[in-house]
Amino acid sequence: MSDAALRLTDVRIHDAVGDRDIVHGVSFELTPGKVVGIVGESGSGKTLTCRAVLGILPRHFSVTGGTIELAGRDTSGLTQREWTGLRGTTVGAVFQDPASYLNPSIRIGAQLAEVVRVKKGLTRREARRRALDLLSSVRLREPDLVYRQYPHELSGGMLQRVLIAAAIAADPQLLIADEATTALDVTVQAEILDLLTELRERTGMALIVVSHDLAVVAQLCDEVLVMRDGIVVEQGPTARVLYDPRHDYTRLLIAEHEQYGLDRFRDAAEPALSKELDHVG
Amino acid sequence: MSGAGLGTARLRRAAARTASVAARSIAIFVPVFLVATFVTFALRSLSGLSPAHLQLGESATPESLARIEHEWGLDRPFLTQYLDWFGKVLSGDLGTSWYNGADISRLLTEGAVISLSVAGLALLIGVVFGFGFGILAALRRTTWVDRVITGAMTFISVMPSFVVGIALVAVFAVSLDWLPSAGWVPAERGFGLWLAHITLPAIALSFDTVSDVARQLRAGLVAAYRENYVTGALVRGLGPRRIFFRHVLRNGIGPALTVLGLKFPNLLGGAVVTEAVFGMPGFGQFAAASAQRGDVPAVQGVLVVSIVLVVVFNLLVNLILARLTPASARGV
Amino acid sequence: MVRRLLALTSGRIAAVILALIALLALLGPLLSPQDPLAGSADILADPGPHHWLGTDYLGRDVLSRLLAGSRLSVLGALQVTVMALLVGVIPGILSVYLGRAFEWVTLRLADTLIALPFLVFAVAVTALLGNGIPQAMLTVGIMVSPLFFRVSRAATLSVARSQYVEAAIIAGASVGWIVRRHVWTKVLPPIAIALAHTAGVGFVVVSSLTFLGIGVRPPAPTWGGILASDLGFLSYRPWAPLLPTALIMATVWACNLLADAIRDVSGEAGRALLDNRKLRGRLAVAGRGA
Numbered sequence: 039m040s041d042a043a044l045r046l047t048d049v050r051i052h053d054a055v056g057d058r059d060i061v062h063g064v065s066f067e068l069t070p071g072k073v074v075g076i077v078g079e080s081g082s083g084k085t086l087t088c089r090a091v092l093g094i095l096p097r098h099f100s101v102t103g104g105t106i107e108l109a110g111r112d113t114s115g116l117t118q119r120e121w122t123g124l125r126g127t128t129v130g131a132v133f134q135d136p137a138s139y140l141n142p143s144i145r146i147g148a149q150l151a152e153v154v155r156v157k158k159g160l161t162r163r164e165a166r167r168r169a170l171d172l173l174s175s176v177r178l179r180e181p182d183l184v185y186r187q188y189p190h191e192l193s194g195g196m197l198q199r200v201l202i203a204a205a206i207a208a209d210p211q212l213l214i215a216d217e218a219t220t221a222l223d224v225t226v227q228a229e230i231l232d233l234l235t236e237l238r239e240r241t242g243m244a245l246i247v248v249s250h251d252l253a254v255v256a257q258l259c260d261e262v263l264v265m266r267d268g269i270v271v272e273q274g275p276t277a278r279v280l281y282d283p284r285h286d287y288t289r290l291l292i293a294e295h296e297q298y299g300l301d302r303f304r305d306a307a308e309p310a311l312s313k314e315l316d317h318v319g
Numbered sequence: 320m321s322g323a324g325l326g327t328a329r330l331r332r333a334a335a336r337t338a339s340v341a342a343r344s345i346a347i348f349v350p351v352f353l354v355a356t357f358v359t360f361a362l363r364s365l366s367g368l369s370p371a372h373l374q375l376g377e378s379a380t381p382e383s384l385a386r387i388e389h390e391w392g393l394d395r396p397f398l399t400q401y402l403d404w405f406g407k408v409l410s411g412d413l414g415t416s417w418y419n420g421a422d423i424s425r426l427l428t429e430g431a432v433i434s435l436s437v438a439g440l441a442l443l444i445g446v447v448f449g450f451g452f453g454i455l456a457a458l459r460r461t462t463w464v465d466r467v468i469t470g471a472m473t474f475i476s477v478m479p480s481f482v483v484g485i486a487l488v489a490v491f492a493v494s495l496d497w498l499p500s501a502g503w504v505p506a507e508r509g510f511g512l513w514l515a516h517i518t519l520p521a522i523a524l525s526f527d528t529v530s531d532v533a534r535q536l537r538a539g540l541v542a543a544y545r546e547n548y549v550t551g552a553l554v555r556g557l558g559p560r561r562i563f564f565r566h567v568l569r570n571g572i573g574p575a576l577t578v579l580g581l582k583f584p585n586l587l588g589g590a591v592v593t594e595a596v597f598g599m600p601g602f603g604q605f606a607a608a609s610a611q612r613g614d615v616p617a618v619q620g621v622l623v624v625s626i627v628l629v630v631v632f633n634l635l636v637n638l639i640l641a642r643l644t645p646a647s648a649r650g651v
Numbered sequence: 652m653v654r655r656l657l658a659l660t661s662g663r664i665a666a667v668i669l670a671l672i673a674l675l676a677l678l679g680p681l682l683s684p685q686d687p688l689a690g691s692a693d694i695l696a697d698p699g700p701h702h703w704l705g706t707d708y709l710g711r712d713v714l715s716r717l718l719a720g721s722r723l724s725v726l727g728a729l730q731v732t733v734m735a736l737l738v739g740v741i742p743g744i745l746s747v748y749l750g751r752a753f754e755w756v757t758l759r760l761a762d763t764l765i766a767l768p769f770l771v772f773a774v775a776v777t778a779l780l781g782n783g784i785p786q787a788m789l790t791v792g793i794m795v796s797p798l799f800f801r802v803s804r805a806a807t808l809s810v811a812r813s814q815y816v817e818a819a820i821i822a823g824a825s826v827g828w829i830v831r832r833h834v835w836t837k838v839l840p841p842i843a844i845a846l847a848h849t850a851g852v853g854f855v856v857v858s859s860l861t862f863l864g865i866g867v868r869p870p871a872p873t874w875g876g877i878l879a880s881d882l883g884f885l886s887y888r889p890w891a892p893l894l895p896t897a898l899i900m901a902t903v904w905a906c907n908l909l910a911d912a913i914r915d916v917s918g919e920a921g922r923a924l925l926d927n928r929k930l931r932g933r934l935a936v937a938g939r940g941a
């Protein structure tokens with residue numbers, strides 16, 4: 039069947055410098071409108087998996103096993119040019135630290151307009167309209183103003199919205215959000231998650247959400263992958279994994295969360311305490 | 320209507336920014352200008368140099384010395400002399416040479432035309448080849464192309480311009496006899512002839528610029544390629560060429576441009592030696608000859624002109640930088 | 652640090668070349684086989700058993716002149732370096748502590764000095780202070796001092812803002828101890844790099860000035876002067892500039908190589924620090940996630 043937006047089958051990622059596998063066999067399937075979450079400790083290979091899907095693995099890293107199918111198309115033999123064609127229109131992505139993913143010397147509007155002009159072949163004027171529409175569709179107040187601003191003039195939450203706008207500018211079928219809310223404070227984080235949910239419902243795009251935060255995953259995802267050291271230790275429907283974890287590591291993750299006494303699975307709003315705990319950790 | 324209003328507002332803002340960059344550059348140099356001229360003036364008084372030595376040599380009697388100093392107004396109080404000289408400088412008059420009584424402004428203009436044609440061509444060579452090599456090395460980073468270019472740039476960076484000049488003369492003028500080894504022909508007497516005479520000196524002068532621009536550009540571009548916004552542009556599906564020209568070059572060019580701004584004084588300094596190698600009666604030769612003669616007003620004129628040239632050039636570079644990377648202009 | 656420097660191939664090459672040049676400067680005039688000033692009827696001679704490098708247009712032995720000229724070059728480079736060090740480092744350190752106004756003024760001054768053409772100024776000053784290499788080198792030293800100003804300022808800043816110094820002060824460490832323990836280890840490598848660079852600049856400037864005939868009286872032998880006289884007789888002896896050129900370039904190259912080697916060696920400490928910080932960051936995040 040090829041109605042899946044993305045299908046990973048036993049994907050392995052190899053590091054040529056250390057001569058070792060970093061990711062050992064990840065498989066999942068993502069149909070339009072669905073959300074997959076990936077959780078796991080730092081260095082477990084979440085980002086590398088996402089980058090493999092985007093075809094932007096760092097130097098010396100390569101997919102050495104399994105297949106990645108984007109919209110039914112095997113990506114293993116794609117040329118650079120074909121990848122360029124796929125990115126933006128089929129798959130888009132946003133990351134942590136949104137400020138760094140925008141060119142600091144170009145105005146927000148021009149960067150958005152650039153994407154729609156290149157990817158959708160719009161004229162200058164149409165592109166401007168479309169960019170303004172995009173800015174309002176990610177619920178930025180005063181799109182006209184933001185259009186003329188430089189990245190350093192915006193706050194983190196606003197920048198993440200801009201980044202999302204740029205990622206969805208060419209209507210991709212799949213959006214990858216790699217720790218897109220990690221650096222934001224809790225209220226802004228909640229707003230961004232709401233935005234992602236709304237976009238998913240409105241456009242029917244599929245989502246991959248990578249997070250350290252189980253609360254985020256619980257709120258958003260249909261399916262969860264728990265990764266550790268490049269291995270998927272547990273995988274299944276969100277509710278099942280969170281309420282009936284089978285692997286010790288998953289239990290540990292959940293226990294950590296519960297130990298902090300925050301019922302953050304349902305209610306994600308206790309900034310002061312969680313910040314303090316971060317410092318302790 | 321409102322669109323036009325927006326346009327003019329933006330224009331006004333751009334103009335204001337340009338003015339502030341310009342003001343800052345000039346504000347830095349004004350005090351230096353004052354201090355430098357004041358110090359040279361003070362040094363002259365202290366050193367007891369006078370036109371009499373130039374004109375009379377060893378035969379100077381105290382009376383003739385006093386007479387000549389009086390003629391030149393050197394017996395007036397120090398500050399009066401300085402203010403007098405400074406006032407004239409502001410109106411473009413640099414005084415007359417102790418050596419032959421000629422108008423220094425005119426001599427310097429004549430020399431500067433020669434030096435600036437050489438420096439201009441050297442700058443052009445420096446920009447073209449520096450950018451070419453820098454970009455090539457950055458695009459082929461960590462390959463043998465990169466290593467060869469980087470090695471060559473390091474090699475030529477340790478070659479002083481007069482050494483390059485001598486080598487060029489030995490090869491292209493003496494051995495191959497392709498280009499003239501010395502002299503200067505004004506452009507009015509034939510563009511080809513003019514170009515032939517300034518080519519070797521310009522190449523000699525450009526080596527340092529080529530290597531520094533290439534190395535800075537390579538470093539800047541390589542650093543820019545590592546930035547997340549390149550990944551950002553990549554995942555938005557922009558092509559490699561667009562990413563290079565619109566995102567990488569724009570942000571990575573800063574250090575190279577800054578270095579280009581800093582190189583200009585070197586071109587002036589290099590002119591002093593290359594002009595000696597190629598026997599060109601330019602600004603540098605004038606400076607060296609005047610210094611050796613002890614012709615103080617001429618030397619002061621040289622300093623004034625070089626400071627002014629440096630200010631103007633720095634101003635240009637700062638303005639370009641401010642346009643390219645608006646964030647840096649605001650000190651963000 | 653010296654031992655680690657010599658462990659590097661580039662460091663060893665630089666050290667050997669510089670040691671040879673220093674030896675030339677010390678012993679060169681004594682080693683001269685003939686009087687570098689004595690002319691003979693045997694002008695523009697090719698290299699031979701009597702004149703290893705031939706003779707110049709006055710029949711003087713080129714090898715002797717080259718050897719005799721080395722001291723002047725080395726002394727000139729040393730003068731520039733010492734002058735720049737003295738003029739640059741002290742304001743650089745003070746600019747961090749003496750308040751806003753001083754900081755502003757020194758920063759502007761440094762920016763401006765470095766933007767001016769020092770060779771032109773060196774030439775000009777010899778007109779005012781009398782024709783001599785020390786006068787010219789004094790000027791050049793002052794004009795390149797911003798390099799030292801910047802590195803010492805940056806190093807001081809990083810020390811002043813760093814928490815281990817604060818911690819040491821709180822723990823009651825003496826100023827002397829802090830300077831020895833923390834400031835030197837941070838300030839020394841960048842200053843050593845700047846020193847090596849400046850020495851290279853110094854060599855170029857001395858050769859350029861002596862090439863122009865500035866700073867020395869005609870018969871005195873100098874590397875630049877030899878090149879200048881070679882230039883006039885290129886059609887007779889086109890290979891003549893090779894050796895003096897090679898000597899100047901090797902010296903400058905060795906200085907730059909040394910600077911790079913010091914950077915590599917001291918950069919190690921810096922990189923380790925960075926890795927550590929990343930490591931600690933990773934650990935903190937890991938503690939949060941798992």
Ligand SMILES: Nc1ncnc2c1ncn2[C@@H]1O[C@H](COP(=O)(O)OP(=O)(O)OP(=O)(O)O)[C@@H](O)[C@H]1O
Binds near residue numbers: 079082083
């Ligand atoms: N550019 C790179 N160069 C070298 N090693 C890398 C690189 N990127 C990732 N790695 C290594 O690959 C492994 C997986 O990294 P990855 O970034 O996928 O982890 P992650 O799960 O996203 O961690 P985090 O939660 O910290 O983002 C890690 O051990 C990391 O050290």
Ligand SMILES: [Mg+2]
Binds near residue numbers: 085086216
């Ligand atoms: Mg990651």
